[in-house]
Amino acid sequence: MPMMAKARESFSGDAVTIAYNKQIARNYDNERLIEPRRLDEIVKIAVDHTQRNRSFGSGDVKILDLGCGTGFFTIPLAQRLPFQFTGADRSEEMLEIARSKAAGQGIIWDVQEATRLSYESQSFDLIFMSNFLHHFMNPLDVIEQCVRVLKPGGLLINHYGALEDIIKDPDHKFFQQAIDLDVRRTPARIQMEYLLKSAGMADITSRKGTYRLCHSAQERVKMVENKYISVFHMMDEMTFQRGLKELKRYAESSRFDPWLREIVLTTTCGIKA
Numbered sequence: 534m535p536m537m538a539k540a541r542e543s544f545s546g547d548a549v550t551i552a553y554n555k556q557i558a559r560n561y562d563n564e565r566l567i568e569p570r571r572l573d574e575i576v577k578i579a580v581d582h583t584q585r586n587r588s589f590g591s592g593d594v595k596i597l598d599l600g601c602g603t604g605f606f607t608i609p610l611a612q613r614l615p616f617q618f619t620g621a622d623r624s625e626e627m628l629e630i631a632r633s634k635a636a637g638q639g640i641i642w643d644v645q646e647a648t649r650l651s652y653e654s655q656s657f658d659l660i661f662m663s664n665f666l667h668h669f670m671n672p673l674d675v676i677e678q679c680v681r682v683l684k685p686g687g688l689l690i691n692h693y694g695a696l697e698d699i700i701k702d703p704d705h706k707f708f709q710q711a712i713d714l715d716v717r718r719t720p721a722r723i724q725m726e727y728l729l730k731s732a733g734m735a736d737i738t739s740r741k742g743t744y745r746l747c748h749s750a751q752e753r754v755k756m757v758e759n760k761y762i763s764v765f766h767m768m769d770e771m772t773f774q775r776g777l778k779e780l781k782r783y784a785e786s787s788r789f790d791p792w793l794r795e796i797v798l799t800t801t802c803g804i805k806a
């Protein structure tokens with residue numbers, strides 16, 4: 534079986550995402566935190582790559598944040614990197630929030646369907662994605678689009694929770710249904726690397742880190758209560774409330790457990806050969 538078909542087959546299943554509507558868009562940024570170290574690491578990857586590729590120095594370095602949502606990463610990254618940023622997402626509601634932010638004025642915000650990007654081939658030097666590919670039945674379709682719109686030598690930076698890490702986190706530990714749903718849609722680190730390779734990318738590397746997600750156990754409970762990640766919207770309400778009760782009980786008894794404040798994330802990068 535050809536490699537691409539094999540990669541595709543391993544991710545087939547039912548629909549795996551939600552609509553990011555007005556209500557979700559309005560609440561999306563609330564209580565979320567990006568530890569500055571996370572941004573620093575992404576910035577370093579982008580800067581190191583552009584410095585190694587001198588051809589990028591001939592004009593503006595163009596970077597696409599694919600699945601940018603409310604610009605939660607796009608804006609702080611644009612504040613740190615002297616690149617021309619485009620944020621693309623299919624949700625008008627998420628983009629409306631991004632556009633309303635004063636700090637995002639210099640960014641191009643585009644409505645785009647990630648499996649059918651309207652950009653010309655070889656338009657971008659870098660593509661960044663965060664918390665994105667688990668929304669697709671066939672993530673390879675998106676990665677192939679990324680390869681198409683990247684310039685030769687261009688870099689894809691994919692920042693995500695790998696399956697083997699997220700199933701151990703507080704958002705899954707107390708919610709068996711969240712595990713059942715995410716097992717169907719979330720690539721493990723090795724699968725993510727394989728997907729990039731299948732799409733023809735080279736020099737694939739992954740780096741895993743543990744980061745601060747919130748300041749206290751109570752904050753984590755509040756985030757879950759507000760269904761801060763899509764899997765909670767995909768669960769049935771009774772099961773969700775049962776898991777929430779268990780999480781609250783644990784948070785009450787172990788309020789200083791650092792596990793409740795943390796998140797484990799991976800950044801997998803690949804270069805368009």
Ligand SMILES: C[S@@+](CC[C@H](N)C(=O)[O-])C[C@H]1O[C@@H](n2cnc3c(N)ncnc32)[C@H](O)[C@@H]1O
Binds near residue numbers: 550599600622763
């Ligand atoms: C979990 S949010 C991540 C947003 C942002 N990257 C972040 O980390 O804060 C996922 C985003 O993917 C977008 N999305 C889902 N499916 C999409 C598709 N087929 N094409 C473009 N965007 C999509 C959603 O609208 C949503 O804004």
